[in-house]
Amino acid sequence: MWEYSDKVREHFFNPRNAGPLEEANGIGDVGSIKCGDALRLMLKVNPDTEVIEEAHFQTFGCGSAIASSSALTEIIKGMTVDAALGVSNQDIADYLDGLPPEKMHCSVMGREALQAAVANYRGEVWKDDHEEGALICKCFAVDAVMIEDVVKANNLNTVEEVTFYTKAGGGCAACHEGIEEILARVKGERPGGGETSPPPVCPAAPETAKPKPSKLTSVQRIKIIEEVLESVRPMLRRDHGDVDLVEVQGKKIFVTLKGACSGCMMEAATLGGVQQKMIEALGELVQVLPASLMPVE
């Protein structure tokens, strides 16, 4: 059985706002019967204030799908439509004191239903662009479709690269065989992919590599370092974290990881990924280290 939090169990056994809402003026139907989830979210929005006065749901789904729906309605009641659209699937999971990784898609469904219901209220049509595959990485809840998309978009060749781009495989490492299979499949589909060409030793950066001047000034180096940090920031922020540059001492770059990144079991892997990018961007071997390791003067 899943390890559900008490909050999930409580919302499952006593769902709030369940059942049809007669006076709804925004209805969102999302989900797929194939993967065993479907959710209808019904909103009663005050047209003058745009405040969501009532929110009801009906869910075909598992315990956490029902609990996520219940939580969503509780969260958005009393919010304006615009404020409600800012609710993320992580907010829903947090409200429930967390969901098992296999079940995060239940909270995603809640957010999509919200977008669909708001679109319906505004007379727009919402399009589901979210496709889901089998869960590959259980540590970070990354599915096959996401890995495949990222591998294709960035022309990735190794498990390490996949880990850097998606985090998949960065935890217990049990899914590396699954990631290798996706890599092999995508490689087979690439033009000339059938040929056995060895993967590049130094993986190509997604951005075109900058011409590397033979000798960088300190100012130029720090500028490049800041650019690299800026490029990884969106990924960290997606996980409620951030990174700051503290000091550059020769070949050593000291940074602090903040928010969810600090103390995360992935701290070393995250720094490793950042280091890889630094090396590519600077064209020299550098070390990226946590500021806590900075030598005391």
Add this chain to the structure above:
Amino acid sequence: MEPIYLDNNATTRVDPVVVAAMLPFFTEHFGNPSSIHAFGAQVGKALKSARAQVQSLLGAEHDSEIIFTSCGTESDSTAILSALKAQPERNTVITTAVEHPAILTLCEWLEKDGYVVKKLAVDKKGRIDLDEYKSLLNDNVALVSAMWANNETGTIFPVETMAEMAHAKGILFHTDAVQAVGKIGIDLKNTKIDMLSLSGHKLHAPKGIGVLYLRRGVRFRPLLRGGHQERGRRAGTENAAGIVALGRACELAQAHIAEENTTVKRLRDKLEAGILAQVSHAFPTGDTANRLPNTSNIAFEYIEGEAILLMLNKMGIAASSGSACTSGSLEPSHVMRAMGIPYTAAHGTTRFSLSRYNTEEEIERVIAAVPAIIAQLRKLSPYWTDNGNCGGPAAAKDSFAPAYA
């Protein structure tokens, strides 16, 4: 209130008699059966008698045809890999679409290595087509592997006939019988079955012990090589306590096999009829006329299985589901999909699997509990339109005719 365990196809309670039989093998009888001294000899003797008990339940001709393994999965892997290794000129395995992952996942992996795997389709009741099967038997086939009884629906395959047909073409036949052993009569010496897998924990022995039956004379290549244990066919120091336990459990199973097919079967039928009489838009899956006596798998339409299980669990009732959510995958059970059960029903399939420990009173409690749970969840479901009218015997049955023969 005492909890009610109706998930015996997942695993079973170890019979107290079995526990008593195995305990001395953790303490005074700790010897290695391979040793010459008295410590080893007494354990060796116990293994011999356990082997005879297993042989008797399976109706095997020789006790040397019984190879102890660690589990059903090991037995399955050993059988399939052995057949391929021993016959390098043959590259094809025939199996069915509804096998346990112990078979299917291995077969998918073999396909990546260039082997050919043919999966027999099943009809809406989970039955295979023997004509299709016959058409696939040729000189490229190294092995046929078909389960004796399906773990989800209890549907029984005609493995004795299938083994005859394979044998006539010179093809090896293996059956995964982990669900069948102890529930239906098996007499291997009068069949053409070459290999059979069984698992201790499905018949009131502990987890961690299994058997591969290997007919005398069948070409064999071990999975584990090393010491001379199990006549060199499965190296590794014997799980003496587990083997003794399995022997005793097999003896008990043989003594109770009539009870499985009378008392247990009657309780299963009562449970199924009792639920279906009260819940509309629900139907039993599988070949109900030809299935294990302990298994009932009911599809409740428009609701999801994990939610049913959580509700049941809250009332102290343990069952199982073919829904996607209980497995962590996004697809519902491959068995339900292979039978063409629509998604709206496949996600709501709930398996009740009984044992000889279940009582009449327990079954009555379950019959009383299920309709309210189904009704409660259907009220939450966007697919359910008869609000306020669901669950009761008077519920409308006209709007839906399940796509099921």
